[in-house]
Amino acid sequence: xxxILLVLAVLVFSCNQNKEVKEAYQWPEATPxxxxxxxxxxxxxxxKRNDEYYWMADFFSKGPDSTKVVDYLKAENAYTDTMMxxxxxxQADLFSEMKGRIKEKDESVPVFSNxxxxxxxxxxxxxYYKYCRxxxxxxxxxxxxxxxxxxxxGHSYYSANGFNVSPDNKLLVYGVDTVSxxxxxxxxxxxxxxxxxxxxxxxxxPGYEWGNDxxxxxxxxxxxxxxxxxxxKRHILGTDAKSDVVVxxxxxxxxYIGVGKTKSDKYIVxxxxxxxxxEHRILDADKPDGEFRVFQxxxxxxxxxxxxQGDKFLIVTxxxxxxxxxxxxxxGSTGVDNWKDVIPARKDVLVEDIDVxxxxxxxxxxxxxxxxxRIRNVNTKAEHYVDFGEPAYAAYPSANPEYDSxxxxxxxxxxxxxxxxxxxxxxxxxxxLKKRQEVxxxxxxxxxxxxxxxxxSRDGVKVPISLVYKKGTVKSAETPMLLYAYGSYGYSMDxxxxxxxxxxxxxxxxxxxxxxxxxxxxxxxWYEDGKMFKKKNTFFDFIDCAEFLIKEKYTxxxxxxxxxxxxxxxxxxxxxxxxxxxxxxxxxxVPFVDVVTTMLDESIPLTTNEFDEWGNPKNKDSYxxxxxxxxxxxxxxxxxxxxxxxxxxxxxxxxxxxxxxxxARLRTHKTDKNVLLLQTNMDAGHGGSSGRFDYLKEVALRYxxxxxxxxxxx
Numbered sequence: 001x002x003x004i005l006l007v008l009a010v011l012v013f014s015c016n017q018n019k020e021v022k023e024a025y026q027w028p029e030a031t032p033x034x035x036x037x038x039x040x041x042x043x044x045x046x047x048k049r050n051d052e053y054y055w056m057a058d059f060f061s062k063g064p065d066s067t068k069v070v071d072y073l074k075a076e077n078a079y080t081d082t083m084m085x086x087x088x089x090x091q092a093d094l095f096s097e098m099k100g101r102i103k104e105k106d107e108s109v110p111v112f113s114n115x116x117x118x119x120x121x122x123x124x125x126x127x128y129y130k131y132c133r134x135x136x137x138x139x140x141x142x143x144x145x146x147x148x149x150x151x152x153x154g155h156s157y158y159s160a161n162g163f164n165v166s167p168d169n170k171l172l173v174y175g176v177d178t179v180s181x182x183x184x185x186x187x188x189x190x191x192x193x194x195x196x197x198x199x200x201x202x203x204x205x206p207g208y209e210w211g212n213d214x215x216x217x218x219x220x221x222x223x224x225x226x227x228x229x230x231x232x233k234r235h236i237l238g239t240d241a242k243s244d245v246v247v248x249x250x251x252x253x254x255x256y257i258g259v260g261k262t263k264s265d266k267y268i269v270x271x272x273x274x275x276x277x278x279e280h281r282i283l284d285a286d287k288p289d290g291e292f293r294v295f296q297x298x299x300x301x302x303x304x305x306x307x308x309q310g311d312k313f314l315i316v317t318x319x320x321x322x323x324x325x326x327x328x329x330x331x332g333s334t335g336v337d338n339w340k341d342v343i344p345a346r347k348d349v350l351v352e353d354i355d356v357x358x359x360x361x362x363x364x365x366x367x368x369x370x371x372x373x374r375i376r377n378v379n380t381k382a383e384h385y386v387d388f389g390e391p392a393y394a395a396y397p398s399a400n401p402e403y404d405s406x407x408x409x410x411x412x413x414x415x416x417x418x419x420x421x422x423x424x425x426x427x428x429x430x431x432x433l434k435k436r437q438e439v440x441x442x443x444x445x446x447x448x449x450x451x452x453x454x455x456x457s458r459d460g461v462k463v464p465i466s467l468v469y470k471k472g473t474v475k476s477a478e479t480p481m482l483l484y485a486y487g488s489y490g491y492s493m494d495x496x497x498x499x500x501x502x503x504x505x506x507x508x509x510x511x512x513x514x515x516x517x518x519x520x521x522x523x524x525x526w527y528e529d530g531k532m533f534k535k536k537n538t539f540f541d542f543i544d545c546a547e548f549l550i551k552e553k554y555t556x557x558x559x560x561x562x563x564x565x566x567x568x569x570x571x572x573x574x575x576x577x578x579x580x581x582x583x584x585x586x587x588x589x590v591p592f593v594d595v596v597t598t599m600l601d602e603s604i605p606l607t608t609n610e611f612d613e614w615g616n617p618k619n620k621d622s623y624x625x626x627x628x629x630x631x632x633x634x635x636x637x638x639x640x641x642x643x644x645x646x647x648x649x650x651x652x653x654x655x656x657x658x659x660x661x662x663x664a665r666l667r668t669h670k671t672d673k674n675v676l677l678l679q680t681n682m683d684a685g686h687g688g689s690s691g692r693f694d695y696l697k698e699v700a701l702r703y704x705x706x707x708x709x710x711x712x713x714x
Contacts, residue, residue, distance in 0.1 A: 025708035027675055030082045033075040035664035036068070042597055045620040049633070051597060053661040059649070073649065073660060076678040083677060087704040090714065094503055094700040099693050101439050101499040109421045109434045110138060111409070113401040114169060127691030128152050131163060145172055145191060156683035157650075157690045162186075162206025166214040167265070171237070173217060175206030180650045180685030182227055182605075186219055188237065201241045205229045207258045209268055211288025218247065218259045218268060218288075227605040227652050232259050232270050234288070247292060248272075248281060253608035261285060262308035263356045263403050268292075269306065275612030278303045282334075295334045307356045309378070314342070314361070316354055321345030323524050326354065326363060350523045355397040358404045360426045362397055369464045369521040371395050371494065373410060375426050386424060386431070390414045391452045392466045394494035409434075413496040415468035415511075416445045439499050447471050448505065450495070455514075455541075455548035461529075463541050464521060465549070466495040469510040477556035480584075480710050481510040483546055487518035487538040488567035489613060490527035500699050507712055510554060516541035516571075532615055533625055539574040546582055557582050561706055565589030566654055566686065573631025573662065580640055585709050587644045587702050590686055592654045593662040595630040596623065605652050632658070635665045639672040644705045646698070647678070650685040677705070 035053055043049030056072070058065035084091075104124045110117040116133045117140075123130075128148040134140040145165075152158035155178050162175040162184065170191055175184030183203035189196050205220040215237040220229035232248040235241060248270050250257045255272045262269060270281040270292055279298035283290055295306060295313070303324075304317035313334060315327040326343040329335075343351065348367060355362040363374040371394060373386040388395055393414035398421060400409050408424040418437035424430070449471055454462040473479065482504060486493050493513050501511055515521040518530025518538040530538040542562070550556055562583050564571045569591020576586055592598070599617050602608050615622030627633050643666075647659040663678040670676065679701065681688060689695045707713070 025086065025711070025713075028082055028085065030079060032079050032667060032676065033072060034667065035072055035660075042600065044600070044617065045623055047623070047627070049596070049627070051661075053657075053664050054597070056657040056660050056664075057655070059656070069657075069660075070649075070682075073656070073678075073680045073682070076660075076663070077680055077682075080677045080679050083675060084701065084704065084708075087708055090707070091697070091700040091704045093714075094703050095693075095696050097503055098500045098696045098699065101441055101443070101502065102692070103438045103440055106438075109409075110134070111399040111401065114165070114167070116165075116169060118165075122692065123149070127693060128158065128160075129692075131160075143191070146174065146189070151176070152690075157685075159184075159690055162208050164208050164210060165191075166210045167212050168214040171210075171214060173208045173210070175204060175208070177206075180648065180652075180683075180687070180690070182652045182685070183222055183224065188217070197237065199235065199237065199239075199241060201235065201244075205258070207260065209259045209261050211268065212265065212285040213288055216288035218270075220258055225603055226253075226608070228253065228609070229257050232257060253602070254611055256609055262306075263401075264308045264358075265403070266308050269295075271305075272298070273303070274609065276301050276303065278305070280304070280306055282306075296336050299336070305353075307354060309356045309358070309361070314354055314356060315339060316351055318524070322528075323347065323349060324351040326351055348523070350520065352520075353397075355400055355408070356403070357400075357406070357408075357426075360406065360408070362408055362426075364396060366492070366521070366523070369515055373397070373408075375408070377426070384429060386410070388412065390417070390450070392450055392495040393417070394496045415450045415466060415495045415497060416448045418443070418445075418497045418499070437497070437499070439502075443499070443502070449473075453548075453552075455545045457537075457541050457544045459537075459540075461517070461541075463517070463545055464515040465545055466513045466515070467510055467554075468495075468501075468505065468512075470505045470508070473505075473508055473510065475510070475554045477553060478559060479510060479555050480508060480559040480561065481512060481549065481555035482561045482563060482706075483512045483514055483542070483549070484563050484568075485514040485516050485542050485545075485571060486564060486566075486568040487516040487530055487542070487571055489518075490520040490524070492519045492521045494521075500696065503703060507707070512545075512549065512554075514542050514545040516545065531613055533621075535614070535625075536574075536629055538571060539578060539629065542571060542575055543579050543582065546579075557584065559584050559710065561585045561587075563587050563589070563702075565591070567592050569593065569654070569659070570595065570631065574629055574634075576640060576643070577631060577634045577636070580638070583641060585642050585644075585706055587646070587705070588659065589646045590648065590651055590654045591631070591645065591659050591662070593631040594633075594658040596626050596633060598655075598658065599626060604655065632662050632665060635662070635669045637669050637671055640666060640670040640674065640676070641672070642675040642705075642709055643677070644702060645676075645678045646681070646688075646702075648681040648685040648688065649683070653686040656680060 037052040038055045040051045040054035042051045055065045059069045107121040108119045110119040118133045120129045126149045131146040148160050157180045159177040164173050172189040177184045184206045185202040186204045188199050203222040209218045217235045221231045231246050233244040234247050235244045255274045257272045259270050268283040268285050272279045277298045280295040281292035283292045302319045306313050312328045318324045325345040327339040328342050329338045350366040353364040361376040365372050376383045395412045398409045398411040406427050412420045420436040421434045423432045451467045453465045520527045569588040572586050572588035573593040617623035645659045647656045649656050
């Protein structure tokens with residue numbers, strides 16, 4: 001999915017209708033880079049479509065234009081530096097302010113698993129963390145399993161992921177990516193000697209699973225060009241990886257695959273999933289050298305996920321259930337004909353997930369746009385819901401590795417409540433706050449106000465909006481507001497806390513999330529109505545939310561900012577074409593803006609997996625619909641506002657050349673003199689910088705850009 005990891009950044013864009021706004025910041029008289037044009041025909045179905053910047057995609061192929069690409073991106077960065085030069089001190093101050101809210105020496109809440117307490121801890125001034133455990137009790141001696149701070153030394157980017165300790169507690173498997181390209185090297189560490197085995201395997205996806213013998217590992221092997229995991233292989237500790245056996249090979253390029261284990265540790269599960277269908281294979285984890293068997297062959301337009309409990313499997317599926325339902329089937333008879341309802345389908349409740357315990361079942365549901373946790377005692381059949389008590393929030397099960405437990409650990413946050421971890425006694429119905437994110441500097445949640453509003457879209461649908469602002473902020477046409485949204489893949493943008501966002505709220509901004517169609521906040525239909533040939537609902541919902549907020553006098557177009565990243569960056573590109581008059585500013589983070597070209601190229605990452613999301617432009621109707629809203633294709637000779645566009649050179653989800661091409665075309669088409677900046681992180685990818693603090697420099701740039709447009713100088 002083209003999902004950005006850093007979703008709470010900021011943005012800007014000023015339109016020609018807002019010239020009455022006085023800017024304290026004086027933009028330098030500098031000449032932006034002009035990219036070379038090379039004609040390249042990319043049209044289909046009799047349609048002429050010249051892509052004059054197609055050559056920018058050359059970096060990863062290392063062809064003759066690759067040096068030219070890097071030089072162009074560096075020139076854009078230099079231009080951004082020049083234009084933003086007078087804000088450098090303000091950016092540094094913002095960085096220090098946001099960093100100052102983070103508790104540098106910190107520790108996660110320990111999680112108990114298979115006889116050990118596992119946790120991470122961070123140290124003063126360090127960008128990463130240490131992965132640790134204690135045996136039996138928290139008073140035991142600490143064992144550092146992985147010192148990521150030390151491993152990351154000398155790397156501009158470092159990601160360690162996929163941690164999995166063997167059933168005998170003696171080995172650790174993990175993956176490392178030093179490029180931000182989602183190509184991980186799999187390492188196996190002997191926790192008794194502290195040494196890594198020679199079994200380093202590349203390229204993999206960091207989803208590794210142990211057989212119960214503690215010597216057999218299953219891992220996804222990645223295609224270096226498409227970055228798809230196409231095979232699941234079995235590795236025997238100490239053997240040459242060249243002899244690893246392929247236990248599953250996916251032939252359908254529209255499917256993502258992965259491997260895991262049921263909560264009970266009884267079964268290894270290989271999952272293959274597309275946008276509209278899925279299939280699973282299971283294997284007795286005690287017999288890892290055995291053959292996987294199909295749980296239920298894939299059925300068109302039927303998705304299902306499984307877990308094991310006692311003598312049955314539990315199944316979350318959309319079979320005859322738009323909003324999904326919970327079913328079960330005996331362990332020995334897993335075919336669909338044996339499935340029986342446990343929680344039937346409901347029109348107003350979406351079943352999102354389950355967490356299985358020996359005696360309890362936790363069902364994550366979504367109703368009226370909000371998450372709720374439904375607890376069922378599998379022995380007595382008694383049920384209840386966890387009470388959260390706020391109008392807008394996010395709550396979901398956290399780390400619960402122990403199958404035989406009566407305690408549910410869940411995470412909770414809201415727009416005013418810092419990230420919190422609770423232990424909930426499912427039998428006694430009591431919750432215990434284990435930790436709440438400490439915000440240094442004296443944060444008081446009572447000084448901030450949240451609201452839940454509903455805007456009416458042009459086709460009569462009620463679209464939720466979550467807002468937060470500092471108490472005392474006056475809602476008026478002069479009030480600056482940042483409106484954020486995503487709106488794709490059924491990914492719901494729940495209302496969560498951000499300590500960095502306080503730098504906006506404390507300077508008088510209102511922050512709002514538009515829960516537009518394309519997400520899944522209001523149920524599965526909400527997603528269905530914002531994809532494929534209904535994708536434009538996503539863009540219109542966002543525009544209609546903005547107009548509603550202006551009408552209700554929360555802000556005005558002279559002070560309204562919009563932000564979105566990845567597929568949300570597509571949203572930003574679309575609204576900049578559709579309604580450039582509505583926004584004071586737009587920031588598009590790693591934006592998916594060249595939809596047609598990307599979806600035509602099956603050799604690049606993610607394309608084939610997403611035909612059911614966007615459409616396959618090899619079909620004429622899809623081609624024409626995609627082209628009708630693709631931001632790159634709809635750039636026109638007209639006024640555009642101030643924009644800040646960001647990307648990462650190594651981005652594997654929305655590759656750098658999409659935003660680079662878009663900016664280059666905007667430069668030759670826009671008829672205004674407003675500011676257009678492109679900032680490329682030359683050392684990172686989709687999620688930006690990897691360190692605990694470095695990403696805040698990117699946020700500080702966005703904030704400073706917006707504050708400059710708003711006339712805020714400190």
